[in-house]
Every structure is written in C-alpha cells, then in structure tokens.
Amino acid sequence: MDYFLRKKIKDLLKNPESAGIGSDVTVKGWVRTKRGNKNVAFIALNDGSIIHNIQIVADVQKFDDELMRQITTGSCISVKGKLIESPGSGQKVEIHAEIIELYGTADAETYPLQKKGHTLEFLREIAHLRPRTNTFGAVLRIRHAMAYAIHKYFNDNGFYYLHTPIITGSDAEGAGAMFRVTTFDLDNPPKKEDGSIDFTQDFFGKPTNLTVSGQLEGELGAMALSLVYTFGPTFRAENSNTPRHLAEFWMIEPEMAFYEIKDNMDLAEDFLKFLISYALENCFDDLEFLNNMYDKELLERLRSIVNTDFERLTYTEAIDILQKSGEKFEFPHNWGSDLQAEHERYIVEKHFKKPVILTDYPKDIKAFYMKQNDDGKTVRGMDVLFPRIGEIIGGSQREEVYEKLYSRLKEMGINEKDLWWYLETRKFGTAPHSGFGLGFERLILFVTGMSNIRDVIPFPRTPMNAEF
C-alpha cells in the first residue's frame, strides 16, 4: 500500500507547497552519496523523475548501525519522513527521515559508479548502470520528450502514424547493407541442385532482411491517407565506426501527398523548430545540466535555431560558394561530385552560420525515386544540414510519373520485380508527393550536445558490440 503513497522527487522539489511543508512524505530511489558524521547523515536520493537529488537527513542515533552502514552509493531505499525547509544552502527542502527501508544494497567495493564523474567511454562499458548517472538520466528524459513531441507534432498537424514493416523482402531500398533474417540452420541450409541456397524453404519462402527504411511503404500510405509518418527502428549492416552511426537506430519518415519540394522544406524546418522549442520548454533542467557539464554553448545554439530562418539554396549555388571561398579543402568540389563533410561544414558553420537546406542535387548522386527536374541533370532532393552534426534530414520530392521513375530505376540497375507494388502507385492515381527522413539519434545528439551517438541511445548496437 505504501507504494501508492510514494511521492516523486520531481514533485517535491518543483512544487513542495503542494505536498505540504511539514507533512509526512515517502520517497523511493537510489542513493547517490551519503555524507555526515556519527550524529547526522545526509543522503542524496534520486528516483530518475528529475536530475536533482532530494536530501534525506537522518539522525544516526535513531537508526540501526547496520542499516546506516548499508546505505551506500548505489543502494536503493524507501524513506518516510517530514518534508521541511532546508536550513542548509543548496536545496530548498529536505526530508527528515523517520523510517528507512532498505530495498537493495550495492557493495561499495564492487559498485562501479563513484560519486565523481566518469568518462563516457567507461560508462559505455557499463550500459546497464549508466542510466543512474546524471548525464544519462538527462539524455534519456530528453530522448523520451523528443519521441513524445514527434508524435504530438504530427498528430496535431493531421498526420497518421503508419507502422511499416521491420522485416522486408525487398533488397532494393537502396540505403545500404542489410541484416539477413532467416530461420535456416546456418551450418546446414537447404541447397538447390546447383549448390546455391534454396530460399524457397526459408520462413518467408524468399530472402528477407531487416529494413533500412520505411519510406517506400510510407509512400503507399501517403497515397491513401495523404499525410503519414513512420517512427521505428532501422538497421544498417555497414561497417561504420564513427560517432554518428549505429547499426540499429530509430528513424522518423513523414510522407506527404500533394507536397512539392518547397512544402517539404517548410515542413522540415517547422518540425525541427518545434522539437527544439519543445525541448527548451520541457527539459530545461536537463539541458542546463548538459550545458554546464559538456557544451557551454548548447542552450544558446538551441535558441538560435528556433529564431533563425534556415538558409535555402541549390547544390549548384553551394558549389559556387565553395569555389569562390578561397578555402583550402582536402577534397575537390566539382559540380557532379557529392559534397564532403568538410564542404558541408564550411557552408553551414563558416559561410552562413546557421542551418542550411540544400536542394536540386545532380541526379547521379541521388536515389532513383527522386523527382527529376526539367533540366535533365538534377533531382529535387533536399538535405537539411545542421552545425556540429551535418546532415540531420535527407528527403526529396518523389518522382510520381511512372515512365520517368521506371526508366531511372532501370538505369540504376534495380530489378523492377522487387518493386512492382511501389511502381503501381504511379499507375493508379499517382500524385505529386514528398517526404524526408530524420535520424532520431542525430536529433538527440543535437539537442543534448552530446558528441557520440552511442551516448544518446540506451543500448547502442555497433560493429562488434551487441552487449546488454
């Protein structure tokens, strides 16, 4: 029964009057530190509801010696006591303990988290415990708030959440290496007479993989519901060892019928600004902590994004800026070649000093489904480039004319038999439409100011790492 009386530490710290100064309260949480002497003990308790701890003051005489000894960093306790205004500095209120129940001890010699700060590299090795740190508490609360805000934004704007499949039979999504899904015994798969593997005997009767994108199915939904979005896990089997890539990550992909490229840009910009505003309004304590501990310009950067218009220009204009910059780049920047990270950084961070949306890329460096421009050379792709992290959104207006889509698909050597269903949307009631993809963890990287993507997802999956 006691369980239902538990107060969240967030509520007591943020709004002590509502609980009542002087009233009895019960809190439950994990001990961050214990200080004191033989008369009085100060316990900093955290329950994850807020980054701040509540101070428990315990008159040592009133409690069993063994109990007090077992209250160590990392242990879990329930405390009933009086909520009072704190005479000490550093906190408004504290709890004078009357009853302390020990739920779980944490052996001080083996519990890996100390009171002091740890490196993020070390914390990655103890991902089962790192949610108990200030940093990961903050990141995980922000991550939650952003997931909620994404659904809120789309719901409030008339979009429907479409669940696209995680297992796909198409290997033509064209976004990188895929993870095979099979029930075969890998030591002894059924073989055909010519020695090749007989996938007709596999679970789905054909080769299947984990999805690398929900976009193609998203387009099917948009051709009926007009405005849809996906938000789900995505898998890339690329051997990418960088602070910006995961093998398993979450992606948001809105797809909109009747949107042309400009509408697509407007939506992307408004969407990102909404999410960042939401974080500033709802996660301020956590952002403030991250600002102080990791990135002194975080709050300022977030506010500046909300208050500036993104710069919009074409790929061709960007190349022109690079050629006139006088800057020395490691890689060349000729029309027709893809922009390198250093080029994007120059344009965003040095030239414009704000987010940039680039459009109208050469068709040969972009996917088959992008709408072809009349010049015959470029397509209506759109990349939103952010300071610090580069491409945060990639999207395009889609090619809705069957013949153009088909010829492009053939040019790029894709087997149309794998995509017959996709092509049919252009046969039956085709419509101009657009969409984009937002990497959820890239968004969280930007919002939290963290620098490694492995630190913005609870349990990162990367090459050679699937622990936890």
Next chain:
RNA sequence: UCCGUGGUAGCUCAGCGGUAGAGCGGUCGCCUGUUAAGCGAUUGGUCGUAGGUUCGAUCCCUACCCACGGAGCCA
C-alpha cells in the same frame, strides 16, 4: 573499411631496458548539518593478447584484439 592516437590499480592518468607510482574510489579512525564535505591512516596491479630481440621487457620490434578521434558509407 582506411588513416592517426591510445590500452599501466575499481576510475583518471604519470612512468621507465634493471622486479611499478600519484590523485580519486574502497576500508578504518576523527569531526553535532554536510553539499563532488574535511582531516589522518590504509588497501589495491599477470603494465591489452600472442610471439620476438635481450643476461633481463611494462618499456624496443612484429602481429592481432579493443577503445577513441578523423575519413568514407549514411540518418
């Protein structure tokens, strides 16, 4: 995958061809309200793995593994 840097105590690091050091943590003691508390004492290591050179290797050489940073791929 390529390039670079690194791997020494639980953590963060220093060190050096001659059997390993600091700070923090932990433990014990002291201190009647502390704020990453303070003070004193103490504990703690196959020096990433496998070979090689050498009288002797944590140190030099080779290979491999892992981590981090940059690049590519991309979100």
